[in-house]
Amino acid sequence: MDFLNSQHLTSQNGFVHLFHDAGDFTYFASVSDYVQCKPGIITVQKAGTAVGKGMQHEVVFHWDKSARAFVPREEDMRKTIQQNDFVMFRFCRAEPGQPTCFILGQRGDKVEFDSRRLRTQQAFTHFFLTAGEHSYHMGRGIYQISVTDHREFAVEEHKARASDAVVIIVNGGDPSLKHAKIVTGQTIIWAVEKGENVSIEGEAYKPRT
């Protein structure tokens, strides 16, 4: 079944951070606050790009079994982007025994972003593999996601549905869509327009009978 929790990222998740300020940032994916990881570097150059008009960049991690650590692709170890560009941190294929992790970004000693605590202009994505009734809580509220098995649709119909990403805009602890209805193979994006310490944590799962 799907493990839905923005505080514990799996290969089905993505984390988006928009870089407002120019400067050098370090980042890493870690399984624990007590584990040191070799960081990658993102250099943000000054640019006149407006918020919402920046480009997407990607940092792809894979689980290194021998090192027991998440490692970015070689080309992602040092990236240069522009102000108001954003980075999608995501994962390569899942490896057996791969743990969950979080992504932390720093500017000097100061934490710039932490995927466990979503805030304004960040996003969390989850690709749903399992049909059934999912529920999750965000702040004090509990919300629903109904996932229909792709086999209940004709191929073309499923393709049309899965080609449409569902975006849930989060303001404070309040999602724009309380009950999302999707099909397996579809991705939901939780985009935080305004908020601090937001997390999406799966509560219960009922398979379809």
Next chain:
Amino acid sequence: MDATIAVSEPGVNVVLQKAIALAHAASSDTATWGPFQVGYSASVALSGGVAVLENAPANKLDLNNVNVAGSVSAFFTFDLGLILPTICIPPFQVCVDIPFIGNVCTPQFCIPWPSVHVAVNLPFAFGLSASFGFRVDDLGTKWGIVLLIDPFSARFDLTPMGPLIIAAIQNEVSNTLGSIPLIGGLIAGLVNTVIGAFSGVLSLLDLLNVNIPYTLLTFDKTQTFVPTNIPLLGDAPVNMTLALLQAEVLDRELLAEGQLA
């Protein structure tokens, strides 16, 4: 016999050394079959060697210590991406415009099917000694004294190289593809089956057989005899036909005896 020509053992060595210096052969080929491409190249060259003539009734030429050196190489390329569809997880990547972030494209991971290139090169070098008999062949306008390899003397054959190359390729492919989770072993087995089908092609590498038998000496069937009184006036030159030719070894000389008509 009406005419006799003798070639001494050193003379035979000179002729043979020239022949050996030119005896190099090379062959290569490639074939493509869907995602598979195979190819091989082989080369061999001879050098050195000493010829010893054995008198009748043996009537043999023993060729000793010829250096044979060359290499057989083969390559095998297999690109799974040419037959397997691209598989991406999730199957669809969607881009959505989120005003306060930008145009966000959802994560997607596509499986990179491996492409395997395996190349093996097997150099070889050995000494060759073999015995040859003589035969006179009618070559149309010429008679030829031909060396025939004695089937019971030592010879060489590149055929065993084929399975050796195949085994080396199979080992490499298994090591490379076998690591793919779940289906790696299955794919490796499939690929090895295909490689095995090329064993027949590679086992045909018996390059030097094309040079045996080898024509050592040739004589025109029409021979012109010139009178001894030339340049004074007298008998004109006479053309005579070499109707028959025999070859044998006597006193470590190769004798070619002809009957004129």
